[in-house]
Amino acid sequence: MPSYENDVLSFKADKDIKILLGYEADYFENYYDYMSQIKERVEFLTFGVHYIKTSAGYISPFVDKLGLAELTQYFKQFKAAMESKLFTFAAHPDLFYSGYLNWDENAISVSKDIITLSKEYDIPLEINGNGLLKTIRNHQPNYPYHKFWDLAFEEGAKVIVGFDAHEVEDLKNSGDELNKFCSAYNYKYYQSELEDNKLVFKMGMGL
16 A cells, blocks of 8 residues: 555656546445545545445355345445545445346335435445446446436436546546446536545536
8 A cells, every 4th residue: 555655646746647546445334443544645535335244254246146135235335335424436336236137126226225325425426437348348237237327317416437447448448438328318527626635526517
């Protein structure tokens, strides 16, 4: 972590583009103090529920099948992260669909609850470009899941896009797919700005 943070700060001082220092993490309540300390020295934190705590250990929507109990726990962890007020935005909130793969009344209910939390705490939800690339590569439904985002836009949630590029070439590929995905929606731009050395989103030009 010190090496990463020093590298980012060094590049920030030497480049003409905006470079922000931050982390993506899962959130568990017993790490609140630790995450608070990290937040003090960075410009943003984002969270995603990558690992779901169960009685048998941790499972992940990326690789494991989720039932109703796991879906409920996914939302519980998502809610705890929102309530902590440590995070600037929520990464891939619809990741649960990758393991649940049913758009039933339970998935709809959890989605609506996630969107309600986002509006209540004014924490944007991220449409994730890496998920779009996975959908193409794996030839199966994945995240972002369009029915989740239909609800998010319908309910007026604040939405941002994240390239989540794991490879350099994916910067363009992810951006292209995000443009296609978002073209189905009417949306407004938010500008990212630093206030008191923290990242915030402000309304920009409407489309």
